[in-house]
Amino acid sequence: MGGTELSPEFELERLSPDEAFAILGNDTRLDILRSLWEAGAHHEYDDIEATATTISFSELQQAVGIRDNGQFNYHLSQLIPSFVRHTDEGYRLSGAGKEVFRTLIAISGEQNSSVPDDLESPCPVCGGTLTAVYEDQWLRVMCTDCDGNFGDATPDGTVFNTPFPAAGLTDRTPDEAFLTGNYRCMLDMTYLMRKICRECASPLTSSVSICEDHDATRDRSCTICVTDFPVWGDLRCDTCRYAKRLPVELCAMGLTPVITFLHEQDIDVLSSSFRELGEVIAVQFQTAVTSDPLRVTVTINNEPDELTVTFDDKLSVVESTC
Ligand SMILES: [Zn+2]
Ligand SMILES: [Zn+2]
Ligand SMILES: [Zn+2]
Structure with a gap:
């Protein structure tokens, strides 16, 4: 052998x-x-x-x-x-x-280039009206009332943006497509955090990037990185060029201890909407950065229980305590 x-x-x-x-x-x-x-x-x-x-x-x-x-x-x-x-x-x-x-x-799948109709679910950022756009195998959900939550990285108003095969639109309402997209994204997180490429099964390379002078407030995104989140995980596959860039709090949601911790509160990470996950992040998650060596610690607090997960500069978990 x-x-x-x-x-x-x-x-x-x-x-x-x-x-x-x-x-x-x-x-x-x-x-x-x-x-x-x-x-x-x-x-x-x-x-x-x-x-x-x-x-x-x-x-x-x-x-x-x-x-x-x-x-x-x-x-x-x-x-x-x-x-x-x-x-x-x-x-x-x-x-x-x-x-x-x-x-x-x-x-x-279907040859139409747009998903008609507004969604019934409200905008996770402002509660306004959402509408779905389908283009080039991507499903994008946009708010008609606010700037969304992706900053400059996507068109104004974008609150959700994901690759979505056209076949999956058949027989689904825009709300159902949105939920399906959520599920696929969160399931992807479990692959990504194990450093496995979802597309080709190759090992991924990963790192964290930090906005040093992040100045986001409740009402507006950071003026420097133009997002709401100061720490992002970057993951990429050098074999097939698949890549993802996500807030470190969402990355943490791909880890078994975090999935379990939230499940004990009846929060199913895989089948919650982004609105629900956004609320959980806002209420329970806190992120801290320390240097030499660089460490990113995500603390999830649900009194009296607390879970902390510490990442190194390669987005690998170096410590997890409950
Ligand atoms: Zn909105
Ligand atoms: Zn920033
Ligand atoms: Zn790959």
Whole structure:
């Protein structure tokens, strides 16, 4: 035993992004993948049917509609083994082939570029009217009455902004989409605080950034960093370029001791609205920074109980006491 690769086979199957694009950049090959998907011939795990089916060379060739055996075989062979598997029973999509299809389905969904109607929930900042905007696979909830809570980083009035696959808008009201977005964000926090990339499972690099002369008041954001929060966690994936920048109090909400502490007060971090979480942060959370070495301590107070979590400059927990 030993070594860092899962198996010799794993080493053989590794593809660079350039190689993957080269393989998929061909209409016939995409038709092969689509035909396998439509025939239900794919990697069996996590599938709704629970049984993998395969189809034969001739069935697949007929579905794709290419008569020339040699030409068809050439394109099919280019997809094997990364995107298509050839087994004793026939052909099916590989796990990666299925992921490619899932991604396409997630991002297609409804073609409308906006979520109509105002939300029923009030603005978490001012209690005003919220409206949802959907653009470029992002769901943004904006207040029509105030500047929102993201400062200059987003358009005026933004109170919530998250990547949201178009498929997830189908059959949801704007309020339901907002709650679903909240849930996804808070679940992301649990990944982020374990330094795991939500998108590609690579390790994340992380750090904290601090507004040294933060001057936010109850009524307005800081004039220097243009946000309400002086300490932010920065997390990024160098493999797939996924990145998040969030107030350290929200980062703390991705940690099991904090989730548990709040759960004991009947606050479910994962299914609370941002308004509820904002209120909890305002009432219970206090953040302090000390230097040499840099430490950020978040204290959560719910008399008579108190939980403190201390982060280092890499956003790693160095101490947690209850
Ligand atoms: Zn508002
Ligand atoms: Zn500031
Ligand atoms: Zn990644």
